[in-house]
Amino acid sequence: MRVxxxxxxxxxxxxxxxxxxxxxxxxxxxFKQAKQAVNKAAVYSTRDRLVRKRKMRQLWIIRINxxxxxxxxxxSVLMNGLKKAGIELDxxxxxxxxxxxxxxxxxxVEAAKKAK
Numbered sequence: 001m002r003v004x005x006x007x008x009x010x011x012x013x014x015x016x017x018x019x020x021x022x023x024x025x026x027x028x029x030x031f032k033q034a035k036q037a038v039n040k041a042a043v044y045s046t047r048d049r050l051v052r053k054r055k056m057r058q059l060w061i062i063r064i065n066x067x068x069x070x071x072x073x074x075x076s077v078l079m080n081g082l083k084k085a086g087i088e089l090d091x092x093x094x095x096x097x098x099x100x101x102x103x104x105x106x107x108x109v110e111a112a113k114k115a116k
Contacts, residue, residue: 060095067098071109081112 013031019041020027020034027037065075073081082089087108089097098105 060091085115
């Protein structure tokens with residue numbers, strides 16, 4: 001006996017086409033192209049979750065380095081001095097302090113210079 005896949009296929013197609021909503025051209029309305037586009041989007045999404053973390057760390061380092069150089073010290077010397085001084089602040093917090101609270105950042109720089 002022949003089994004038709006009408007309901008199952010329609011459900012699968014609807015799920016893929018819903019995920020492809022907003023895609024341009026055939027990628028948004030033709031099932032075959034939509035399936036490829038959705039799979040590729042999932043690959044990019046998985047990869048870029050890691051890339052986002054990498055980019056944020058780069059941004060924090062750039063901000064810390066800029067603030068450190070304004071205060072007459074380089075990034076590497078600052079981080080080494082903070083480590084020797086026993087100040088355990090991560091880069092996210094240091095970047096936030098450097099951006100929003102420059103007075104406190106100057107105190108951290110002084111502590112790093114003394115510990116050097």
